[in-house]
Amino acid sequence: MAFGKPILPAKRFLAFDLLATLIAVIKDDGTLIFANAALEDALGSSRRTLEGLNFGAFFFEPHVLATAIEGARANDFATLRYEAQLRRASHEPMAVQVTLAMAERKGELVIEMTPLDQQVRADREERLLEQARANKELIRNLAHEIKNPLGGIRGAAQLLQMEVESRDLIEYTQVIIHEADRLQTLVDRLLAPHRRPHVVxxxxxxxxxxxxxxxxxxxxxxxxxxxxxxxxxxxxxxxxxxxxxxxxxxxxxxxxxxxxxxxxxxxxxxxxxxxxxxxxxxxxxxxxxxxxxxxxxxxxxxxxxxxxxxxxxxxxxxxxxxxxxxxxxxxxxxxxxxxxxxxxxxxxxxxxxxxxxx
CATH class of the missing domain: 3.30.565.10 (Histidine kinase-like ATPase, C-terminal domain)
Incomplete structure (x- = not known):
């Protein structure tokens, strides 16, 4: 009785090629069975060249990966993270954050490696987003708090200008009005991006x-x-x-x-x-x-x-x-x-x- 051909490892893991992070799938003896496109680029070798090699050899401290694999085989953890240096044939070593997890099939593990500069960038972007949200609230609240008394100051200065006769005093009221208008323009600019509709x-x-x-x-x-x-x-x-x-x-x-x-x-x-x-x-x-x-x-x-x-x-x-x-x-x-x-x-x-x- 004929059965369908077994699915090759590369076929099973092709979805990993869509990821920007470096992905390796290994057996629990450390043998590489799949490298995604990002890992191929990082190592400067094709997956055909890489498959079948001991993946630990691509790290400066292979014993750390070996210890992690032993822990996974013993079910000591579901996911493990650590930092390592990835060897590259014709490039400088790459500092990466390694995440090791058991795959769906028994005896296989998935290793995800994120370049640390990319991790630093992601952390910085997250801080910027949080900062932007906080700024948005601060600006909106501050602008509204300034705007109301500002209108009162300008109005009072205009009324005062109508009552005074001294040219010097009129100049002072004009300074108040001018500065109030300048602050109003600043407030309007602060609020502008939150008022204007997004025209797509x-x-x-x-x-x-x-x-x-x-x-x-x-x-x-x-x-x-x-x-x-x-x-x-x-x-x-x-x-x-x-x-x-x-x-x-x-x-x-x-x-x-x-x-x-x-x-x-x-x-x-x-x-x-x-x-x-x-x-x-x-x-x-x-x-x-x-x-x-x-x-x-x-x-x-x-x-x-x-x-x-x-x-x-x-x-x-x-x-x-x-x-x-x-x-x-x-x-x-x-x-x-x-x-x-x-x-x-x-x-x-x-x-x-x-x-x-x-």
């Missing part, structure tokens, strides 16, 4: 960049070059075009202002760079495809004292700045389920916007 339509990210570029060139006509490094294969996606223009403009405008000295010297450069990234994780979600938009400048870099706080409201590295531009940019990008990251050193600051693609 088809967005071409390169049209967004071109719009921002034209605004920059109009405001800074000399000493600044705005370069394009576009990936023409990026598809359109659903989003709020005006919000994305504003978010990108806020980042680029900050960059242009930080480039004051280089603009004076005539060698200031801002670069818009677009790419598609595959199988990426951000905001604790896995995405098959995502847009990566970089706004890169050759300025002095973000001050170390505010690097960790640049997305907080009212934090600014520029004298006279409101500290709202990056806060609003982050809010608008988060409304597209995205995130903004920043890497900065003297001579190069790179703001990276990540947004999921369909």
């Amino acid at each position: 339509g088809d967005v071409n990210i390169h049209e967004v960049c071109e719009r921002v570029r034209s605004v920059l060139m109009a405001e800074f006509p000399t000493g600044l070059t705005v370069e394009r490094d576009f990936d023409p294969s990026i598809p359109e996606f659903r989003g709020d075009r005006e919000q994305l223009i504003q978010a990108t403009l806020n980042i680029a405008h900050n960059a242009a202002q930080a480039l004051a000295e280089r603009r004076a010297a005539g060698d200031a450069v801002i670069t818009f760079k677009t790419r598609v990234v595959r199988q990426v994780i951000f905001n604790k979600q896995w995405y098959r495809l995502a847009l990566e938009l970089h706004v890169i400048d050759n300025g002095p870099g973000v001050q170390d004292t505010i690097k960790d706080r640049i997305f907080l409201p009212l934090v600014s590295g520029r004298e006279g700045g409101t500290g709202l531009g990056l806060t609003l940019a982050q809010t608008f990008v988060q409304q597209h389920h995205g995130v903004i990251e920043c890497e900065s050193k003297p001579g190069r600051t790179d703001f990276k916007i990540l947004i999921p693609l369909p």
Whole structure:
């Protein structure tokens, strides 16, 4: 009697190829029976080359994995986590967090390895999300608390101005009215992203960049070059075009202002760079495809004292700045389920916007 062919290990585990983390499936003697695409890339070897090898040999401390496997065989735990160094033939070692768990079939184990820099990034993104939620509530409550007495102050100053005859006193009331109006504008800007409805339509990210570029060139006509490094294969996606223009403009405008000295010297450069990234994780979600938009400048870099706080409201590295531009940019990008990251050193600051693609 003929039976169907047995399912090969690779066939059973192909779903692991969709994951961005490194996955190995091993027998309980340490023999590798499957490596996903991410692990192939990390090790620089094909799964055919890797299968059948002792997976412990790919770690600097193979005895730790051997001990973990023994514990799994003895049912000492369901899941075990530890940190290790992964050997790579033609690359630097990779620090990973290893998670070892029993597979569905007896005698098989699944090992998931998350690069520690990726783990650090995930932790940072989680802190940013929590920070953004707290900021949103704080801003909303604070703005409303300021707005009501502000209207009373302005109204009282107007009535007072009608009663006084001294030119000096009128000037004082005008100062009060002017400053009240300035604070009102600030409050309105704080509340703006929470008031305006999310208008969704088809967005071409390169049209967004071109719009921002034209605004920059109009405001800074000399000493600044705005370069394009576009990936023409990026598809359109659903989003709020005006919000994305504003978010990108806020980042680029900050960059242009930080480039004051280089603009004076005539060698200031801002670069818009677009790419598609595959199988990426951000905001604790896995995405098959995502847009990566970089706004890169050759300025002095973000001050170390505010690097960790640049997305907080009212934090600014520029004298006279409101500290709202990056806060609003982050809010608008988060409304597209995205995130903004920043890497900065003297001579190069790179703001990276990540947004999921369909």
